[in-house]
Amino acid sequence: MVSVLIIGRFRQENTPQLKDIDISQLPYTHLNVSFVTAHASKGLEADYVILFGIDTGSFPSTRENDELIDIVLPNKEHFTYGEERRLFYVALTRAKHFVYILFDGDKSSPFLSEMAKFGIQHVDNKLAPQLAKWHCNQCKTGELRPFTTKYNKTLYKCSFAPACDTLVNSCKHCKSPLEVHAKGFRRCRGCGELEIGCLRCGIGTMVARCENDPNRETFYGCNRFRPSTDDSCRENITIKSYELRIQTAAKLVKNKS
Numbered sequence: 001m002v003s004v005l006i007i008g009r010f011r012q013e014n015t016p017q018l019k020d021i022d023i024s025q026l027p028y029t030h031l032n033v034s035f036v037t038a039h040a041s042k043g044l045e046a047d048y049v050i051l052f053g054i055d056t057g058s059f060p061s062t063r064e065n066d067e068l069i070d071i072v073l074p075n076k077e078h079f080t081y082g083e084e085r086r087l088f089y090v091a092l093t094r095a096k097h098f099v100y101i102l103f104d105g106d107k108s109s110p111f112l113s114e115m116a117k118f119g120i121q122h123v124d125n126k127l128a129p130q131l132a133k134w135h136c137n138q139c140k141t142g143e144l145r146p147f148t149t150k151y152n153k154t155l156y157k158c159s160f161a162p163a164c165d166t167l168v169n170s171c172k173h174c175k176s177p178l179e180v181h182a183k184g185f186r187r188c189r190g191c192g193e194l195e196i197g198c199l200r201c202g203i204g205t206m207v208a209r210c211e212n213d214p215n216r217e218t219f220y221g222c223n224r225f226r227p228s229t230d231d232s233c234r235e236n237i238t239i240k241s242y243e244l245r246i247q248t249a250a251k252l253v254k255n256k257s
Helices: 067-072 082-092 110-118 239-257
Strands: 001-010 033-037 044-050 093-099 143-148 154-158 167-169 179-181 184-190 193-194 204-211 218-222
Touching: 044 154, 167 179, 184 239, 193 239, 218 239
Parallel strands: 001 033, 001 044, 044 093
Antiparallel strands: 143 154, 154 167, 179 184, 184 193, 204 218
16 A cells, blocks of 8 residues: 655644545545654654645744744754754655655745755656646736647646636746736746847847858857748847846846845
């Protein structure tokens, strides 16, 4: 029988999404599912672990300790949320095979952002479009939903289409929607990857050309270039210009955040 351990920051009765669920009565006869708090998970092990509610307020917890507990605890650490980090690590390392982290994309734990900075991916790229809820920046009400074109390309349209005509390209790395910025670049709303858009046509993306040709110097051209079509875009820029635009885009994103 496969063991599944659901780990929460607080007890099940204090977790709104789980308090009314009797885990022992789940209809999965091939699974042994149980719930424990992060503190109680120390020393335990399961085939698969689900970390539930890894959001701001849970990890790290914003609940204050009882005054009596603070008296018996050692002096507070200089390292921010040191005890909470150790507790998160304990919960994170209980799985034999795989750990799933469930979080609210709008208020996810800062620990996840720190993991991402070290290249640790906490959302499976293949699942990102299905798991995330991307709000439409145009109508401010609908959600962006992925669909596949006849050319097997992933695009996003608003859930209120055709009333809202938003149409968004997807990231070539993680397939999440791209956010268009006024300065001619796009930023992935999932992994944060930057794409430099074409300033001439306003639609295409600047891609490397001749990078595998030893007899020609590499440059960047619009991916909408078609030699024999009327709507072809012939915009091209040097590597230096491309790198400058990447640096400018990165600064704008940093200042915005």
